[in-house]
Amino acid sequence: MLRIAVPNKGSLSGPASEMLHEAGYRQRKESKELVTVDPDNEVEFFYLRPKDIAIYVASGKLDIGITGRDLLLDSGANAEEILPLNFGRSTFRYATKPGTANGPEDFGGMTIATSYEGIVAKHLADLGVDASVVHLDGAVETAIELGVAQVIADVVETGTSLRNAGLEVIGEPILKSEATVIRRTGAGDDDPKVAQFLRRLQGVLVARSYVMMDYDCRAEHLERAVALTPGLESPTISPLHNEGWVAVRAMVPAKEAQRIMDDLYELGARAILTTSIHACRL
Ligand SMILES: Nc1ncnc2c1ncn2[C@@H]1O[C@H](COP(=O)(O)OP(=O)(O)OP(=O)(O)O)[C@@H](O)[C@H]1O
Numbered sequence: 055m056l057r058i059a060v061p062n063k064g065s066l067s068g069p070a071s072e073m074l075h076e077a078g079y080r081q082r083k084e085s086k087e088l089v090t091v092d093p094d095n096e097v098e099f100f101y102l103r104p105k106d107i108a109i110y111v112a113s114g115k116l117d118i119g120i121t122g123r124d125l126l127l128d129s130g131a132n133a134e135e136i137l138p139l140n141f142g143r144s145t146f147r148y149a150t151k152p153g154t155a156n157g158p159e160d161f162g163g164m165t166i167a168t169s170y171e172g173i174v175a176k177h178l179a180d181l182g183v184d185a186s187v188v189h190l191d192g193a194v195e196t197a198i199e200l201g202v203a204q205v206i207a208d209v210v211e212t213g214t215s216l217r218n219a220g221l222e223v224i225g226e227p228i229l230k231s232e233a234t235v236i237r238r239t240g241a242g243d244d245d246p247k248v249a250q251f252l253r254r255l256q257g258v259l260v261a262r263s264y265v266m267m268d269y270d271c272r273a274e275h276l277e278r279a280v281a282l283t284p285g286l287e288s289p290t291i292s293p294l295h296n297e298g299w300v301a302v303r304a305m306v307p308a309k310e311a312q313r314i315m316d317d318l319y320e321l322g323a324r325a326i327l328t329t330s331i332h333a334c335r336l
Pocket residue numbers: 063064065066104105121122123124125142143144192209210211212231232233
């Protein structure tokens with residue numbers, strides 16, 4: 055049975071379970087359940103604190119896990135990313151009251167509050183900056199107002215929390231994060247159960263980001279139309295009953311669908327339809 059760690063709380067928990075559900079896996083019915091078995095798919099899901107997931111996976115007791123790239127790096131655990139999942143996106147940044155410093159190179163002698171001291175200590179060491187790091191569990195923005203630190207390092211998504219605290223980001227982002235599937239470093243990629251799990255999640259990622267497009271066009275416009283909708287492999291072309299016309303079917307990126315429909319219409323294509331994809335294996 056494949057053993058998989060899933061975030062039990064926080065920003066990644068809901069979207070991770072939703073994605074697993076879309077991939078056909080049974081998910082827990084209520085948030086107090088800590089383990090759920092999906093016998094049909096021979097998978098056991100362990101709902102764990104997202105910060106702990108890399109440690110469990112690195113121990114080899116669980117085969118794979120879903121966590122944030124920032125949490126993986128912060129843990130220093132012996133685990134690696136195998137499939138980024140395109141949700142839980144954030145940046146990890148320093149912030150201060152305006153006028154405190156021009157960049158991290160000015161942090162020498164200051165105190166930096168963060169919930170991610172693994173990332174911060176390494177970043178400062180790489181820069182050769184000698185600053186103190188104080189660990190706080192959350193609401194880190196308030197540490198400056200209350201005089202516990204002059205600088206914070208925290209997850210920034212919309213920037214609302216920083217604005218509300220009268221803080222501004224400083225320096226370049228320390229890292230960009232998103233949810234990702236991880237496995238123990240060096241575990242190899244020859245486990246067929248892991249490979250099947252990853253194919254299912256890849257199917258969800260594709261189904262979320264592509265739509266199926268169908269349209270009719272005159273045969274003489276086909277090459278130009280196909281250039282607009284090349285598909286993933288190659289589009290399907292079928293003859294229409296009306297001579298000189300063909301039907302075309304291709305997957306297109308969902309974000310570009312409206313622009314492509316406009317361009318196809320300009321070219322003379324008609325009956326242009328898009329339909330969503332529910333699941334897929336590439
Ligand atoms: N707005 C956000 N706030 C916090 N983490 C976020 C946000 N958006 C994305 N994330 C990602 O979620 C992960 C942090 O999840 P975690 O559950 O540890 O904290 P949380 O969502 O702040 O929950 P809580 O503070 O309630 O425990 C990180 O990978 C982080 O990059």
